[in-house]
Amino acid sequence: MPLPPPPSPSPSPRMPGVAGGRLFASLPPPPPLRSRREVHVWYLLPDELNDASLLKMYTELLSPSERKNALSMNGEKLQKGAVLSRALVRTTLSRYTDCKVDPRSFEFKKNKFGKPEILWRSDDSRMERPLHFNISHTSSLIACGITMDTPIGIDVEDKKRKTAKNILSLARRYFTPSEIDYLAKIPDPDGQQKEFIKLWTLKEAYVKALGRGFSGAPFNKFSIILAANNRIQISVAPKVSNGSDSSCDCLSENWQFALAELNSSHCMAICIEDDSTSSDSENGRLPLGLKVWKTIPFVEDILVSGTEAVKLVS
């Protein structure tokens, strides 16, 4: 997938810098999401966040039920991860409302399949186009992707994550024939593990973008194809005509993907809806515009896209 176009010569949007140690400072507004093709990702590293007063502040941003959920996790590390996840979602969303909406005041609902969405109150008319978000976490990195007006799915995984089960066994159980073939052809175990993680995160990102849950988009019903030119394509198994099958809505292929190595430690996959017309595809399709920040909310934001911390695979 081609790299996003270089920044335009017009005055660049204010790059957030170090806000200094003053906590409770308002979150610096990020550059706006200029189009439906732009995806902004904010991530944090839980292992770097050990300051008790900062964690306490994050905890206070959560709703009572989020706090209760976080505390019901088994062990300090998981509890901290749960708090940071919610704090990241809330602070990130707040940034994109010009900080007019306090992180604490967001409310969430789940769609009928369980995908979390923002619950906007009817008087929030200032939000002309809805914000979409999706979150993914591993024990060492939590990422929140945000878009304007297009559904998004994001998945991150430790790039070195080892599976307990053999890769090809997992693939045979859950993936499609073309994906199994792709993996089976890779001679070395490390290479195979790496490609498995790429396919896994891409498939997860698609399912999360679709918002229908794991059973709404079974992994073995769609294939991710990693082409030689780094293009990522999705191919849906042709639906067998069966009058009684009303449970599985046709899986769509009009989705766009981005894959990157994040922080030199994680594999990140993003999936957004593709609104290009068929004449745009192949040659004219615009690249997905990706901007990534590493953040410690209220303390520090660092724009890392364009640096070594974000290596676009495609």
Add this chain to the structure above:
Amino acid sequence: MAAPVSAVAAGSATVTYSPALRVQGMDAVSFRVSASFNFPRQRANFQSIRARRIPKRFQVSCSAKQETVDKVCEIVKNQLALPEDTTVIGETKFVDIGADSLDTVEIVMGLEEAFQISVDESSAQEIQTVEDAAALIDKLITEKDA
């Protein structure tokens, strides 16, 4: 019959009891136990709550065999490489022990292999606790042997 309740509090937790209803004609009072945890303000560290989670209602019936529950706990603990002292019991929720989607599919595969069953995606999606997994396994085994 008043059920014994153990409330182990890590200093900052308070547990309140309020008798719910008195069953007519019986000498039984069921206690609805609610635990409220005050987030420690004085403490410098981010403290975990060490109290055992107290269920809101005491369940008498078990829909899964204890043997199955134990086997599931073992498979889960192995998959997640949990520290030795981690409690995994029937009521344990997979999300609460940090099982992500990749862990979950590996656990499901492990269960399929151990019990010689096949779990479809929509059934797998319904599983929230170890108990749920065990109940599904027992059901699938019964159906298989029928």
